[in-house]
Amino acid sequence: MNNPTLLCLFFLFYPTVFLHAYSDLETLLKLKSSLVGPSGSGLHDWAAPPSPSSSAHCSFSGVTCDVDGRVTSLNVANVPLFGTLPPEIGLLDKLVNLTLAGNKLSGHLPVEMSNLTSLKYVNLSWNVFDGTLPGEVVLKLTELEVFDVYNNNFSGNLPAEFVKLKNLKFLKLAGNYFSGEIPEVYSEFQGLTHLALQGNSLTGKIPAGLARIPNLQELYLGYFNTYEGGIPPEFGSISTLQLLDLGMCNLTGEIPASLGNLKHLHTLFLQVNNLTGRLPSELSGLMSLMSLDLSINNLSGEIPESFSKLKNLTLINLFQNKFHGPLPGFIGDLPNLEVLQIWNNNFTMGLPENLGRNGRLMLLDVTKNHLTGTLPRDLCKGGRLKTLILMDNYFYGPLPEELGECKSLTRIRIKKNF
Numbered sequence: 227m228n229n230p231t232l233l234c235l236f237f238l239f240y241p242t243v244f245l246h247a248y249s250d251l252e253t254l255l256k257l258k259s260s261l262v263g264p265s266g267s268g269l270h271d272w273a274a275p276p277s278p279s280s281s282a283h284c285s286f287s288g289v290t291c292d293v294d295g296r297v298t299s300l301n302v303a304n305v306p307l308f309g310t311l312p313p314e315i316g317l318l319d320k321l322v323n324l325t326l327a328g329n330k331l332s333g334h335l336p337v338e339m340s341n342l343t344s345l346k347y348v349n350l351s352w353n354v355f356d357g358t359l360p361g362e363v364v365l366k367l368t369e370l371e372v373f374d375v376y377n378n379n380f381s382g383n384l385p386a387e388f389v390k391l392k393n394l395k396f397l398k399l400a401g402n403y404f405s406g407e408i409p410e411v412y413s414e415f416q417g418l419t420h421l422a423l424q425g426n427s428l429t430g431k432i433p434a435g436l437a438r439i440p441n442l443q444e445l446y447l448g449y450f451n452t453y454e455g456g457i458p459p460e461f462g463s464i465s466t467l468q469l470l471d472l473g474m475c476n477l478t479g480e481i482p483a484s485l486g487n488l489k490h491l492h493t494l495f496l497q498v499n500n501l502t503g504r505l506p507s508e509l510s511g512l513m514s515l516m517s518l519d520l521s522i523n524n525l526s527g528e529i530p531e532s533f534s535k536l537k538n539l540t541l542i543n544l545f546q547n548k549f550h551g552p553l554p555g556f557i558g559d560l561p562n563l564e565v566l567q568i569w570n571n572n573f574t575m576g577l578p579e580n581l582g583r584n585g586r587l588m589l590l591d592v593t594k595n596h597l598t599g600t601l602p603r604d605l606c607k608g609g610r611l612k613t614l615i616l617m618d619n620y621f622y623g624p625l626p627e628e629l630g631e632c633k634s635l636t637r638i639r640i641k642k643n644f
């Protein structure tokens with residue numbers, strides 16, 4: 227142990243490490259003065275130690291350090307902190323995980339964040355940050371895997387630079403005021419599994435090229451975005467896709483039959499658009515489908531018999547369309563069906579006799595159709611039925627005795643029948 231070289235090395239490196247750690251303490255104290263809570267409170271235990279220490283700041287709440295006492299993780303979530311993120315954040319250049327979610331932070335993101343080149347995980351969701359997301363900041367964060375700024379006040383165009391980040395898996399820019407078109411280059415994402423752009427002010431056509439993202443699993447593009455045109459038929463080739471949410475974004479045209487190729491899709495949300503035409507019978511290929519919402523569109527025709535293959539359906543919303551014809555019997559046999567809402571259509575004939583026999587039915591609303599016959603006996607078989615709305619149809623006969631014992635029912639409306 228009396229090795230002079232080792233000793234020498236120790237003295238060479240020790241002070242630098244120490245100095246860096248000490249300045250991380252100063253940086254955190256600077257952050258504290260900027261991230262203020264109601265009447266100056268917040269981050270109570272972030273305080274300078276009585277004597278200089280290389281690691282005192284590492285035990286501040288929400289702070290994690292590496293062995294050198296450098297800050298690697300900052301996690302301050304769901305505390306009311308007003309104020310802004312100061313430029314000094316750029317000095318914490320070993321930061322891997324920056325989670326400042328659910329506070330009340332505002333202002334622009336400092337460009338100094340481009341110094342945080344170790345960042346893998348950024349979660350600034352549920353704040354009121356505003357201004358643009360500068361591409362030059364994004365570009366330098368080459369290690370980034372997760373970037374979540376859901377529900378803030380960011381505006382301007384979506385930065386094209388994200389596509390250069392080869393490790394990026396999860397990108398959530400939803401719930402802001404981003405405008406302009408979805409950049410065509412977003413088609414070149416390589417590792418992205420989750421893309422959420424919903425709830426912005428995006429316009430233009432949905433780029434068909436998004437279908438080229440190789441491992442995409444969840445795609446959210448709807449809500450307040452108002453696109454031109456319809457659903458790109460190319461989306462039927464995103465073989466890894468599990469969730470597609472294009473609700474409420476001014477889509478026109480028909481539902482592409484190609485979507486039926488999405489064998490892993492469990493959720494398809496296309497509600498509140500101007501979609502027309504029939505339900506393609508090819509959608510029976512959606513063998514994993516659990517939730518189907520096509521409500522408030524301009525769809526017509528009958529429910530294809532081929533849909534009897536969709537055994538895992540749990541939620542079916544078809545209300546406010548122009549569907550007609552009978553409700554096929556297989557709907558009564560779906561083992562997991564919980565929600566069936568088909569109000570404001572032109573469905574005829576009776577309700578499937580077995581409806582509710584699966585013991586899972588919770589919500590049935592068939593208002594304003596031309597349904598007739600007597601009511602199925604087992605609607606409340608599992609004791610889970612909460613809402614039963616049958617108004618404005620041609621049902622007749624007595625209410626089944628079984629319904630009288632349905633203790634779970636909180637809402638029932640049956641007027642305007644025979």
Ligand SMILES: *[C@@H]1O[C@H](CO)[C@@H](O)[C@H](O)[C@H]1NC(C)=O
Nearest residue numbers: 313314315316317319338341
């Ligand atoms: C960026 O990092 C370098 C060294 O890592 C540092 O000298 C510089 O002050 C930092 N700049 C900002 C704006 O944080």
Ligand SMILES: *[C@@H]1O[C@H](CO)[C@@H](O)[C@H](O)[C@H]1NC(C)=O
Nearest residue numbers: 299300301323324325346347
């Ligand atoms: C980052 O920090 C948050 C909050 O502590 C944690 O939930 C998350 O797992 C961390 N992420 C990574 C990649 O370390």
Ligand SMILES: *[C@@H]1O[C@H](CO)[C@@H](O)[C@H](O)[C@H]1NC(C)=O
Nearest residue numbers: 303327328349351372374396
């Ligand atoms: C970001 O934080 C919010 C609030 O804590 C959380 O709901 C969300 O799941 C986090 N995002 C990611 C990608 O982990």
Ligand SMILES: *[C@@H]1O[C@H](CO)[C@@H](O)[C@H](O)[C@H]1NC(C)=O
Nearest residue numbers: 332353354355356378379403
């Ligand atoms: C966020 O932006 C909206 C719309 O521009 C504005 O009404 C709201 O006041 C902003 N919130 C804050 C805290 O800046």
Ligand SMILES: *[C@@H]1O[C@H](CO)[C@@H](O)[C@H](O)[C@H]1NC(C)=O
Nearest residue numbers: 429452453454455476477478
């Ligand atoms: C809605 O879609 C129609 C048809 O594609 C288009 O003409 C119209 O401009 C779109 N509305 C907006 C607000 O973009």
Ligand SMILES: *[C@@H]1O[C@H](CO)[C@@H](O)[C@H](O)[C@H]1NC(C)=O
Nearest residue numbers: 474475476477498499500522
């Ligand atoms: C459907 O299109 C009409 C006429 O272009 C428009 O007024 C209406 O808002 C659209 N509805 C939806 C749900 O997009």
Ligand SMILES: *[C@@H]1O[C@H](CO)[C@@H](O)[C@H](O)[C@H]1NC(C)=O
Nearest residue numbers: 489492513514515537538562
């Ligand atoms: C259908 O649901 C069951 C039970 O939830 C699940 O085990 C099965 O994998 C699902 N089938 C498909 C094709 O997703």
Ligand SMILES: *[C@@H]1O[C@H](CO)[C@@H](O)[C@H](O)[C@H]1NC(C)=O
Nearest residue numbers: 499500501502503523524525
């Ligand atoms: C629905 O489609 C019909 C034609 O089939 C059209 O006349 C009507 O304007 C459409 N309604 C909406 C809201 O787009």
Ligand SMILES: *[C@@H]1O[C@H](CO)[C@@H](O)[C@H](O)[C@H]1NC(C)=O
Nearest residue numbers: 546547548549550570571572
């Ligand atoms: C139902 O059909 C009738 C006659 O065919 C038509 O006038 C009415 O608009 C249709 N209603 C709906 C909601 O499609």
